[in-house]
Amino acid sequence: xxxxxxxxxxxxxxxxxxxxxxxxxxxxxxxxxxxxxxxxxxxxxxxxxxxxxxxxxxxxxxxxxxxxxxxxxxxxxxxxxxxxxxxxxxxxxxxxxxxxxxxxxxxxxxxxxxxxxxxxxxxxxxxxxxxxxxxxxxxxxxxxxxxxxxxxxxxxxxxxxxxxxxxxxxxxxxxxxxxxxxxxxxxxxxxxxxxxxxxxxxxxxxxxxxxxxxxxxxxxxxxxxxxxxxxxxxxxxxxxxxxxxxxxxxxxxxxxxxxxxxxxxxxxxxxxxxxxxxxxxxxxxxxxxxxxxxxxxxxxxxxxxxxxxxxxxxxxxxxxxxxxxxxxxxxxxxxxxxxxxxxxxxxxxxxxxxxxxxxxxxxxxxxxxxxxxxxxxxxxxxxxxxxxxxxxxxxxxxxxxxxxxxxxxxxxxxxxxxxxxxxxx
DNA sequence: TCTGGGGTCCTAGGACCC
DNA sequence: TCTGGGGTCCTAGGACCC
Numbered sequence: 165x166x167x168x169x170x171x172x173x174x175x176x177x178x179x180x181x182x183x184x185x186x187x188x189x190x191x192x193x194x195x196x197x198x199x200x201x202x203x204x205x206x207x208x209x210x211x212x213x214x215x216x217x218x219x220x221x222x223x224x225x226x227x228x229x230x231x232x233x234x235x236x237x238x239x240x241x242x243x244x245x246x247x248x249x250x251x252x253x254x255x256x257x258x259x260x261x262x263x264x265x266x267x268x269x270x271x272x273x274x275x276x277x278x279x280x281x282x283x284x285x286x287x288x289x290x291x292x293x294x295x296x297x298x299x300x301x302x303x304x305x306x307x308x309x310x311x312x313x314x315x316x317x318x319x320x321x322x323x324x325x326x327x328x329x330x331x332x333x334x335x336x337x338x339x340x341x342x343x344x345x346x347x348x349x350x351x352x353x354x355x356x357x358x359x360x361x362x363x364x365x366x367x368x369x370x371x372x373x374x375x376x377x378x379x380x381x382x383x384x385x386x387x388x389x390x391x392x393x394x395x396x397x398x399x400x401x402x403x404x405x406x407x408x409x410x411x412x413x414x415x416x417x418x419x420x421x422x423x424x425x426x427x428x429x430x431x432x433x434x435x436x437x438x439x440x441x442x443x444x445x446x447x448x449x450x451x452x453x454x455x456x457x458x459x460x461x462x463x464x465x466x467x468x469x470x471x472x473x474x475x476x477x478x479x480x481x482x483x484x485x486x487x488x489x490x491x492x493x494x495x496x497x498x499x500x501x502x503x504x505x506x507x508x509x510x511x512x513x514x515x516x517x518x519x520x521x522x523x524x525x526x527x528x529x530x531x532x533x534x535x536x537x538x539x540x541x542x543x544x545x546x547x548x549x550x551x552x553x554x555x556x557x558x559x560x561x562x563x564x565x566x567x568x569x570x571x572x573x574x575x576x577x578x579x580x581x582x583x584x585x586x587x588x589x
Numbered sequence: 590t591c592t593g594g595g596g597t598c599c600t601a602g603g604a605c606c607c
Numbered sequence: 608t609c610t611g612g613g614g615t616c617c618t619a620g621g622a623c624c625c
Contacts, residue, residue, distance in 0.1 A: 199593035222592040267625045355623050386599060415595055464592055
């Protein structure tokens with residue numbers, strides 16, 4: 165059996181790069197992209213990073229810095245990023261036999277047994293050149309015998325420009341050299357909490373974690389961390405998943421642009437989330453039996469009284485009909501709603517999924533009746549809304565949506581809306 | 590005044606069963 | 608007086624990821 169070889173391809177500063185692509189005037193200017201509601205910084209161009217703009221900071225805390233350095237800020241434009249992502253991924257699929265799309269800006273490639281006459285590094289460079297040429301987005305490539313090492317190789321490629329954006333970590337000595345240079349918190353799967361606990365045990369570098377006894381790690385932590393130790397030693401424990409597993413839950417939630425104090429507005433918001441979630445559910449070709457509704461005040465405010473609550477229910481049988489979930493969500497909301505709070509966020513969650521027609525009703529349950537007309541109605545709605553934007557919706561979603569999110573610095577839908585195509589002058 | 594959204598997996602502990 | 612032990616299932620909460 166040949167040893168596995170993985171490549172991790174990761175787009176550089178993806179959201180910021182997408183925005184720059186359509187604004188050549190900003191080519192070497194600092195750019196940041198903001199979260200929903202223009203709340204925090206979620207992406208930074210390399211110029212913005214250099215100016216000390218940190219990831220995840222609330223915008224109001226860095227407003228002065230943004231202004232001082234004339235940093236250009238964009239509201240997040242997920243329609244644009246998703247479209248660009250798809251283009252990058254299909255380019256990658258043309259270059260490698262098996263591709264796992266891991267996130268909007270990253271993919272693992274399976275290079276096991278790939279005949280590389282020119283060598284793995286040259287293959288990585290070829291990936292870089294092709295994506296740059298076809299899409300105009302810069303990527304870095306990390307190559308290694310396990311996914312966790314490929315992640316680290318990619319990190320190295322990003323951190324040290326001298327690498328030319330490609331790091332091949334198939335050789336053991338190179339692995340150990342890199343591991344010794346990196347703090348343990350850089351390792352995929354080791355977050356803030358684990359970093360602290362590991363440091364207390366004297367494990368501060370990635371190499372020290374790699375050299376730890378897996379049994380000891382299993383006792384003090386979990387199987388997950390044990391697996392990470394093995395992966396760091398080049399033993400592949402996490403397989404490539406080139407077919408996306410079916411989802412186990414679908415969440416739709418959002419912080420409001422303005423605090424909600426009015427129940428009618430909350431009904432609109434919950435209706436909106438339900439219809440988004442159900443649409444996703446139908447896209448997945450699934451039906452759900454479990455519904456949760458939650459709402460909360462801001463956890464950051466010390467002036468507002470805190471309130472956070474959620475309630476769930478099970479449907480008698482799985483469904484993907486928006487109307488069924490709307491009615492039930494309104495019932496849940498009635499039992500959750502308390503007057504007098506300033507609500508900051510709410511959401512819904514669907515879970516317990518079934519393939520249509522695969523649900524086994526209980527012995528004494530009513531037999532299932534699925535009306536074809538109901539399914540047709542939902543299909544029609546999805547088709548219309550996909551084609552022409554949001555044209556058909558339920559009255560309960562409201563038409564004004566005053567609580568909707570702030571996106572004051574939104575870029576145009578360059579690639580997904582004919583009206584907003586860029587114009588060459 | 591202003592702090593994202595959407596996922597996954599694992600563990601501990603309680604309920605329940607024999 | 609003395610009140611088992613082991614297994615399974617479910618859920619809530621915690622940790623991680625991008």
